[in-house]
Amino acid sequence: MTEIRAPMSAPAPPQPLPDALSQPYWDHAAKGELALPRCQACGTWHALPLEFCRKCGGKPSFQVVSGEGEIYSFLIEHHPVAPGFDGLMPYVVAMVSPREAPELRLISRLDGIVPDEVAIGMPVRARFVDHPGGDFKLPVFGPA
Amino acid sequence: MKREAAIVGIGRTTYSRNSGVSTLALAREATLNALEDAGLAVSDVDGMSSFAAGNDSVGVHELAYSLGLDGLYYFSDTVGGGNVAAKVVADAVWAVEAGACEVAVVYRALNSRSGKRFGTYADPVAGRGGPVGGGLHVGGEGQFTAPHGYMVPGQWFAMWTQRHFQTYGTSNEDLGAIAVQYRAHAANNPHAIARAPITMEDYHNSRWIMQPFHIYDCALEADGACALVVTTAERARDLKHRPIKMLGHIAYTGKAGNNDLWDDMTCMYSHFVGPRLWDLTGLKPKDMDLACLYDCFTYTALATTEDFGFCEKGEGGRFYRDGRATYGGDVVVNPHGGLLSEAYIHGLNHSFEAVAQLRGDADKRQVKDAELCFVSAGAAAYGSAMILARG
Ligand SMILES: [Zn+2]
Numbered sequence: 390m391t392e393i394r395a396p397m398s399a400p401a402p403p404q405p406l407p408d409a410l411s412q413p414y415w416d417h418a419a420k421g422e423l424a425l426p427r428c429q430a431c432g433t434w435h436a437l438p439l440e441f442c443r444k445c446g447g448k449p450s451f452q453v454v455s456g457e458g459e460i461y462s463f464l465i466e467h468h469p470v471a472p473g474f475d476g477l478m479p480y481v482v483a484m485v486s487p488r489e490a491p492e493l494r495l496i497s498r499l500d501g502i503v504p505d506e507v508a509i510g511m512p513v514r515a516r517f518v519d520h521p522g523g524d525f526k527l528p529v530f531g532p533a
Numbered sequence: 534m535k536r537e538a539a540i541v542g543i544g545r546t547t548y549s550r551n552s553g554v555s556t557l558a559l560a561r562e563a564t565l566n567a568l569e570d571a572g573l574a575v576s577d578v579d580g581m582s583s584f585a586a587g588n589d590s591v592g593v594h595e596l597a598y599s600l601g602l603d604g605l606y607y608f609s610d611t612v613g614g615g616n617v618a619a620k621v622v623a624d625a626v627w628a629v630e631a632g633a634c635e636v637a638v639v640y641r642a643l644n645s646r647s648g649k650r651f652g653t654y655a656d657p658v659a660g661r662g663g664p665v666g667g668g669l670h671v672g673g674e675g676q677f678t679a680p681h682g683y684m685v686p687g688q689w690f691a692m693w694t695q696r697h698f699q700t701y702g703t704s705n706e707d708l709g710a711i712a713v714q715y716r717a718h719a720a721n722n723p724h725a726i727a728r729a730p731i732t733m734e735d736y737h738n739s740r741w742i743m744q745p746f747h748i749y750d751c752a753l754e755a756d757g758a759c760a761l762v763v764t765t766a767e768r769a770r771d772l773k774h775r776p777i778k779m780l781g782h783i784a785y786t787g788k789a790g791n792n793d794l795w796d797d798m799t800c801m802y803s804h805f806v807g808p809r810l811w812d813l814t815g816l817k818p819k820d821m822d823l824a825c826l827y828d829c830f831t832y833t834a835l836a837t838t839e840d841f842g843f844c845e846k847g848e849g850g851r852f853y854r855d856g857r858a859t860y861g862g863d864v865v866v867n868p869h870g871g872l873l874s875e876a877y878i879h880g881l882n883h884s885f886e887a888v889a890q891l892r893g894d895a896d897k898r899q900v901k902d903a904e905l906c907f908v909s910a911g912a913a914a915y916g917s918a919m920i921l922a923r924g
Pocket of ligand 1: 428429431432433442445446447448
């Protein structure tokens with residue numbers, strides 16, 4: 390496992406700052422559930438929590454999904470962009486197309502896959518880890 | 534009768550890695566140089582247009598005040614990155630044409646190497662946020678991405694590049710051809726920060742930043758400023774230099790400016806801007822003598838070279854490898870070395886180069902008989918392009 394294990398003295402990685410629209414996402418995450426915004430009127434999935442559905446103007450809310458998906462694109466990060474990632478270099482960030490809404494791309498760090506073996510189309514599955522430096526649980530994708 | 538506008542002056546500071554002065558000092562110097570180049574006085578200026586990303590520059594009110602001007606009739610501080618670097622020029626041209634002002638200064642000043650760097654998170658790029666309680670707390674869209682270590686522009690474009698690799702079989706050999714070509718051009722530009730030629734081997738051996746990007750795939754963050762002066766075509770007749778005209782400008786912004794939401798990452802904003810600009814002007818890619826294409830990363834240049842129609846889709850790498858983007862080829866792309874080798878003055882230095890070339894003032898790097906120059910600004914989901922012409 391290459392999870393972030395930050396001792397108390399180590400700098401923490403960036404923490405989410407939830408707002409009224411996004412809070413349910415983090416509440417689901419705390420329970421180990423991946424939830425995505427979906428319009429309750431027309432069924433459209435959305436990449437981000439929106440006040441209004443951009444198809445019909447209806448009200449989206451969060452719906453729990455399987456956490457299964459496949460890699461749409463990825464990068465291998467070699468250069469620290471924020472504190473809290475030094476021990477992970479190089480790390481992979483992927484765009485994941487979730488099974489229920491493949492038109493969306495979820496940004497997630499990959500865990501448990503050797504960077505050089507990551508490929509577009511690779512099936513992956515989310516699991517939840519404690520995010521160092523705060524009280525959040527974060528989905529990371531790994532081998533399906 | 535409709536007023537016509539012309540670009541009549543250009544000015545800049547030294548481009549460096551550490552200016553040692555404020556963005557106000559940089560903006561003043563570039564502006565005064567541009568006015569002197571035009572043969573106009575500070576007191577002639579009654580309009581200003583600039584842009585900044587996250588308070589990294591000096592606004593038009595402050596610059597005008599600093600120069601002793603008591604007021605402006607046209608003033609525009611655009612919030613944005615390189616995506617607005619051509620639009621700020623077009624805005625000034627339109628302001629003059631509309632009669633809003635007589636003499637407009639367009640400038641961009643930044644200390645992006647010694648000051649706030651784009652590749653760091655001192656001031657969050659993604660969403661609002663900032664240091665809270667000793668850590669970075671990121672809200673907005675960035676709350677879903679920054680905790681994963683995904684928060685700087687190079688990462689967005691790396692994702693896009695990987696899709697082009699997958700779709701067209703593009704590789705680092707193609708990206709490298711662009712880096713090597715622009716660097717070769719920069720060797721003839723005394724203002725370029727990076728003038729030492731590089732080989733494809735150097736490119737492949739250089740360190741990874743965010744794979745598939747090597748260090749040579751990334752723009753050269755720099756300190757500096759450049760400025761342009763726009764006035765009426767009528768007034769331009771009595772000034773020092775041959776006037777340069779804007780034949781058309783088209784901008785596009787997509788998907789709420791969120792680059793992760795774009796549908797087909799093998800195409801950029803240029804896919805939408807290109808056809809409209811050619812339609813608007815009645816010109817074609819093959820009419821262009823040179824092109825200053827926005828190149829924050831090599832992939833931006835590759836994708837937009839294709840989208841604007843300088844070559845077939847998917848052929849961008851070959852276009853550069855076959856020598857079609859340099860002297861003796863189809864069109865000379867970035868004769869100054871671009872953002873990759875001249876400096877990352879956030880794209881306004883492309884307009885400076887376009888004017889210098891169209892006036893015939895580009896010295897050793899002069900494109901012979903340059904009459905038409907394509908200028909683009911921006912990447913991924915948003916940007917614009919314009920065509921400048923010898924007046
Ligand atoms: Zn709906």
